[in-house]
Amino acid sequence: MSPQAPPSDHLARFAVSPARRRKDRFARIAIQIATLIALVPLLLIVYYLLSKGLSSWSTDFFTTDPTGNTFFKNSNIGGIKSALLGTIEMVAAASLIAVPVGIGVAVWLVEYGRTSWFAQTVRFFVDVLTGVPSIVFGLFIYIALIVGTGSSYAGYKGALALTLLMLPVVIRSAEVVLMLVPSGLRESALALGAPRWKVIFSIVIPTALPGMVTGVLLAIARAAGETAPLLFTAGATLKTNFNLSEYMNSLPVQIYSDVTSPTASVEQRAWGSALALVVMILLLNLVARLVSRRSRIA
Amino acid sequence: MTDPQTSRLVRDVDPESTPEQVPPVGDAAAATEAPTGASPNGAGRREPKTGFSVTLEGLRAFYGDAEQVKGIDLEFRANEVTAIIGPSGCGKSTMVRCINRMHEEIPGARAEGRVMLDDLNVYDPSVDVVSVRRAIGMVFQKPNPFPTMSIYDNVAAGLRLSQGRRGNLRPRVEAALRSAGLWSEVSDRLDEPGMGLSGGQQQRLCIARSLAVDPEVILMDEPCSALDPIATLKIEELIGELKERVTIVIVTHNMQQAARVADRTAFMLDGQLVEVGPTNEVFTTPSDPRTEEYVTGKFG
Numbered sequence: 001m002s003p004q005a006p007p008s009d010h011l012a013r014f015a016v017s018p019a020r021r022r023k024d025r026f027a028r029i030a031i032q033i034a035t036l037i038a039l040v041p042l043l044l045i046v047y048y049l050l051s052k053g054l055s056s057w058s059t060d061f062f063t064t065d066p067t068g069n070t071f072f073k074n075s076n077i078g079g080i081k082s083a084l085l086g087t088i089e090m091v092a093a094a095s096l097i098a099v100p101v102g103i104g105v106a107v108w109l110v111e112y113g114r115t116s117w118f119a120q121t122v123r124f125f126v127d128v129l130t131g132v133p134s135i136v137f138g139l140f141i142y143i144a145l146i147v148g149t150g151s152s153y154a155g156y157k158g159a160l161a162l163t164l165l166m167l168p169v170v171i172r173s174a175e176v177v178l179m180l181v182p183s184g185l186r187e188s189a190l191a192l193g194a195p196r197w198k199v200i201f202s203i204v205i206p207t208a209l210p211g212m213v214t215g216v217l218l219a220i221a222r223a224a225g226e227t228a229p230l231l232f233t234a235g236a237t238l239k240t241n242f243n244l245s246e247y248m249n250s251l252p253v254q255i256y257s258d259v260t261s262p263t264a265s266v267e268q269r270a271w272g273s274a275l276a277l278v279v280m281i282l283l284l285n286l287v288a289r290l291v292s293r294r295s296r297i298a
Numbered sequence: 299m300t301d302p303q304t305s306r307l308v309r310d311v312d313p314e315s316t317p318e319q320v321p322p323v324g325d326a327a328a329a330t331e332a333p334t335g336a337s338p339n340g341a342g343r344r345e346p347k348t349g350f351s352v353t354l355e356g357l358r359a360f361y362g363d364a365e366q367v368k369g370i371d372l373e374f375r376a377n378e379v380t381a382i383i384g385p386s387g388c389g390k391s392t393m394v395r396c397i398n399r400m401h402e403e404i405p406g407a408r409a410e411g412r413v414m415l416d417d418l419n420v421y422d423p424s425v426d427v428v429s430v431r432r433a434i435g436m437v438f439q440k441p442n443p444f445p446t447m448s449i450y451d452n453v454a455a456g457l458r459l460s461q462g463r464r465g466n467l468r469p470r471v472e473a474a475l476r477s478a479g480l481w482s483e484v485s486d487r488l489d490e491p492g493m494g495l496s497g498g499q500q501q502r503l504c505i506a507r508s509l510a511v512d513p514e515v516i517l518m519d520e521p522c523s524a525l526d527p528i529a530t531l532k533i534e535e536l537i538g539e540l541k542e543r544v545t546i547v548i549v550t551h552n553m554q555q556a557a558r559v560a561d562r563t564a565f566m567l568d569g570q571l572v573e574v575g576p577t578n579e580v581f582t583t584p585s586d587p588r589t590e591e592y593v594t595g596k597f598g
Contacts, residue, residue: 114405149438188504191400192511193432194459202459206446 053275083254094162102170129168135228142162155248158234172217227252349545356411368569381560398434435508441500443492450488478506498529
């Protein structure tokens with residue numbers, strides 16, 4: 001009951017006061033402005049990528065390896081085939097390890113570990129790993145597998161660095177969706193006389209599957225865009241390579257080296273590669289969205 | 299302990315070497331309780347079938363250190379409907395969940411005492427908990443069909459999950475859906491998701507799901523509390539039909555429901571059994587003043 005409301009008019013106490021109207025309008029405008037501010041860099045990035053990168057796209061751009069002739073203005077610098085395929089190979093290899101292991105850890109945490117001290121410890125370290133800067137994973141692999149063994153860069157070492165990067169993301173996202181599966185479903189399956197492993201494989205995982213796929217795709221998208229873990233684990237090379245034990249090119253590393261080139265055409269290629277990388281990740285995100293829309297967990 | 303009737307519940311019986319000692323339960327039960335009508339090798343036959351009695355002996359249940367069920371002795375007679383009534387938090391659900399050993403699924407929860415399924419203590423260390431749950435079905439408060447599965451697959455789920463059956467389960471699915479009074483409503487859309495049914499239909503689907511594995515006892519934990527009156531009525535009619543084949547224990551908040559469906563009613567208060575008897579006696583001439591206060595609506 002606002003003090004200025006005339007006591008005779010009993011409707012007045014339900015009326016919105018002008019002061020509250022002003023505050024409401026102010027708050028609405030403020031958050032709209034905040035949203036616009038956040039959109040500005042996003043739109044600029046997309047705009048620059050399209051305007052600068054699209055012109056370098058061509059069939060040759062995707063089907064030829066970089067030539068390395070970057071010193072002369074008119075020499076043929078080649079495309080990004082090796083980088084594109086290298087990224088796909090290393091991310092696929094990383095996913096092959098990180099996805100099953102990560103989902104296994106998540107299932108264990110939710111279905112078996114629950115609140116035990118060991119499970120809590122695992123959760124704590126997974127959280128810590130989520131926050132570790134990606135270059136640290138690269139550094140770890142560099143020290144352990146390159147300095148430690150005295151060997152050279154290799155695709156699989158890059159893939160392992162990406163695996164370490166993906167693991168905590170996969171575990172965390174899978175754990176969250178597994179916990180969303182209503183406990184009533186587990187109980188009714190157990191009450192039917194189903195052994196626990198069958199409950200997990202036939203009820204819990206299928207129910208959580210769309211959400212887990214989303215989490216996995218987001219982890220893949222994250223790994224695909226990382227430069228730091230690959231710089232000194234997989235190296236940079238020109239040739240397309242299907243052997244994971246040799247140097248392997250990747251889109252982020254290619255972009256990194258192209259941007260630092262003084263030749264305009266090479267710099268141009270960096271824009272094209274960046275656009276290709278963004279489109280790749282955008283597609284993965286789109287798929288993730290489509291899959292999560294099929295989620296059956298209310 | 300390895301009486302043929304209950305021997306399938308004991309883990310160390312080897313089904314490979316002693317198949318004839320582990321007859322299908324429907325026939326085993328019939329052989330014991332109706333010896334004249336039973337044939338020794340009618341493997342494909344599932345009728346007539348009877349329920350098992352369940353007897354609680356000094357049952358105590360704990361959540362961590364908190365004792366929720368404080369020593370209950372109670373018999374649920376075979377092929378009767380026994381209703382458990384009592385105010386919220388009195389331990390009704392906990393007690394019922396002890397019968398099929400679902401209570402121990404909750405972290406930190408444990409139970410003491412004995413639960414006799416016919417002549418087998420389901421808490422005996424040699425008993426396989428999974429087989430106990432096959433023999434004692436459960437219907438929960440909230441209808442919970444498996445969301446990834448069709449109507450058909452929901453009913454078949456128990457057979458596939460607990461008995462590892464493959465192939466054509468359609469006769470058993472149809473029989474279970476008929477028993478649950480749902481067949482006529484879903485026979486033309488068995489492939490549609492179970493979640494697409496109405497709440498009452500979902501609950502009958504859950505009943506069909508638990509019937510499909512041929513249990514001897516069905517526990518119902520407030521099966522109608524999420525349903526409208528018409529759906530409730532259908533479930534209640536169904537309970538009346540099902541007791542021909544199974545023993546039914548139903549937890550309910552609704553005293554009228556207990557009066558409508560139950561042969562016997564047990565009144566619980568604060569983790570203890572106050573009284574049990576024929577339903578009309580418990581409601582009209584209770585022996586304990588607390589029961590009278592509760593059934594006349596003075597508390598709870």
